[in-house]
Amino acid sequence: MNSFGNSGIFAIAIQVLFNPLYLFDNVGHSFGICMIIVNTIIMTGILWAVRTLFKYIFQINSQVALDIITFLVALLVTTSYYYSDVYNWWSGTPGYSGMMMMCLVSCAAMLRYNADKTKKRYIAMIVLGMIACTSMMYCVAVGAFYVVYTFIVYLHNGDRIGKKLLPLGMYILSGVLMVIAPGNYTRMSNEESTDASLFNAVIVTGYRIITRLTTTIQTKPWVVAIMLLILLLGIFVGSNRKHNLLVIIFGAVCTIVAAFSGLLLYVYGSNKTIDAEFTPRVYYVEDYMVFIGMAIAIYAFGSWIKQIIGVQINTMVAAGVSVIVVLLFAAYIMTGGRYAGVIQVDILAHADLIKESWVFWDEILQEVESAEDGAEIVINKENVDWCQYSYYVSLDEIPRETLTEDAKYGNCNQCASKYYGVDSIIVNLY
Numbered sequence: 001m002n003s004f005g006n007s008g009i010f011a012i013a014i015q016v017l018f019n020p021l022y023l024f025d026n027v028g029h030s031f032g033i034c035m036i037i038v039n040t041i042i043m044t045g046i047l048w049a050v051r052t053l054f055k056y057i058f059q060i061n062s063q064v065a066l067d068i069i070t071f072l073v074a075l076l077v078t079t080s081y082y083y084s085d086v087y088n089w090w091s092g093t094p095g096y097s098g099m100m101m102m103c104l105v106s107c108a109a110m111l112r113y114n115a116d117k118t119k120k121r122y123i124a125m126i127v128l129g130m131i132a133c134t135s136m137m138y139c140v141a142v143g144a145f146y147v148v149y150t151f152i153v154y155l156h157n158g159d160r161i162g163k164k165l166l167p168l169g170m171y172i173l174s175g176v177l178m179v180i181a182p183g184n185y186t187r188m189s190n191e192e193s194t195d196a197s198l199f200n201a202v203i204v205t206g207y208r209i210i211t212r213l214t215t216t217i218q219t220k221p222w223v224v225a226i227m228l229l230i231l232l233l234g235i236f237v238g239s240n241r242k243h244n245l246l247v248i249i250f251g252a253v254c255t256i257v258a259a260f261s262g263l264l265l266y267v268y269g270s271n272k273t274i275d276a277e278f279t280p281r282v283y284y285v286e287d288y289m290v291f292i293g294m295a296i297a298i299y300a301f302g303s304w305i306k307q308i309i310g311v312q313i314n315t316m317v318a319a320g321v322s323v324i325v326v327l328l329f330a331a332y333i334m335t336g337g338r339y340a341g342v343i344q345v346d347i348l349a350h351a352d353l354i355k356e357s358w359v360f361w362d363e364i365l366q367e368v369e370s371a372e373d374g375a376e377i378v379i380n381k382e383n384v385d386w387c388q389y390s391y392y393v394s395l396d397e398i399p400r401e402t403l404t405e406d407a408k409y410g411n412c413n414q415c416a417s418k419y420y421g422v423d424s425i426i427v428n429l430y
Contacts, residue, residue, distance in 0.1 A: 008135035049104035056111035225329035234302020255293030357390035
């Protein structure tokens with residue numbers, strides 16, 4: 001009623017009911033450990049869903065093949081970009097990474113239902129999909145996947161049309177409820193975005209997606225290498241189902257449309273311009289959809305090629321070609337220090353700065369926490385260098401009015417003041 005809507009009722013409920021800040025009273029070490037556990041669970045769920053999607057879409061029986069494919073997709077989504085605010089509980093975990101997991105798990109549930117047609121899996125498919133659709137960023141992805149596999153791939157699966165339409169109707173209902181939620185428009189009003197232009201939002205979104213794609217190809221060559229390996233796996237391993245090239249192309253288009261819709265909501269809701277700063281968490285939605293969706297489409301294309309040539313490729317030949325591809329791209333990535341852009345390598349390079357940043361902000365919070373009730377806190381501190389691997393709390397130097405008891409909104413300084421029981425907080429960084 002007062003904010004959100006597009007982040008999802010389910011995500012908001014999780015944020016409020018199970019917020020680790022309540023459990024650990026903002027103790028940094030405990031909170032950090034909790035985040036590691038939560039995000040490990042989420043990534044495990046995402047990769048389980050990816051493995052399940054490949055297993056059922058292509059009817060792959062080889063566990064080794066599924067392991068390799070899942071590992072390659074894991075490399076795609078974890079080595080290319082870092083999404084600092086997605087790994088934070090309030091800013092991104094339930095509404096973004098948590099809902100990404102629900103989106104992929106619901107897609108996996110659709111395929112599992114079509115495999116055995118049990119009532120339990122039919123209900124699970126509906127419930128999981130509705131939960132994912134409470135986040136508007138994932139509505140199109142869930143709906144598009146359901147349409148492709150229920151009304152195109154599994155058109156003649158024996159279900160009555162009414163039984164097929166019911167889940168889709170429930171997904172649409174969940175999405176519509178989020179669209180019309182009063183909190184969306186209240187939030188836009190507070191962010192002064194009520195005069196946003198949908199046409200401009202479409203232009204900005206298209207520009208950002210194209211820019212993201214070209215930047216990824218130019219600066220992250222290992223992404224091209226991984227996609228090529230997935231294509232080769234499609235040719236070598238193939239699929240036990242026949243694939244139609246038009247359906248593959250349609251699926252790839254649906255992937256781009258789903259990513260476009262997720263980003264469009266953010267652009268329109270925040271009235272973003274071409275050169276505006278974008279939060280990493282919204283790129284997370286786009287990147288994961290594109291990486292995972294295109295990995296499936298590229299593998300399908302490889303399977304289609306194998307289907308057309310009708311030749312079973314020798315395992316040793318397949319392994320040899322794959323090794324050559326890996327070595328060639330490895331040599332290219334090593335030249336000119338391109339490997340430094342791999343997230344894990346970059347984290348190690350910034351290890352000392354990450355530690356320094358953590359200590360820096362922990363000292364600020366300790367000073368605030370130890371202050372007397374009702375105090376007016378002013379902190380003057382020499383800033384540390386910026387680091388994308390440290391998610392700063394954003395306390396600033398601007399004086400703010402103390403929040404009233406019935407206030408529904410506040411900036412970081414005001415909310416922190418209320419949380420710690422002080423009158424005001426000002427942090428001057430120089």
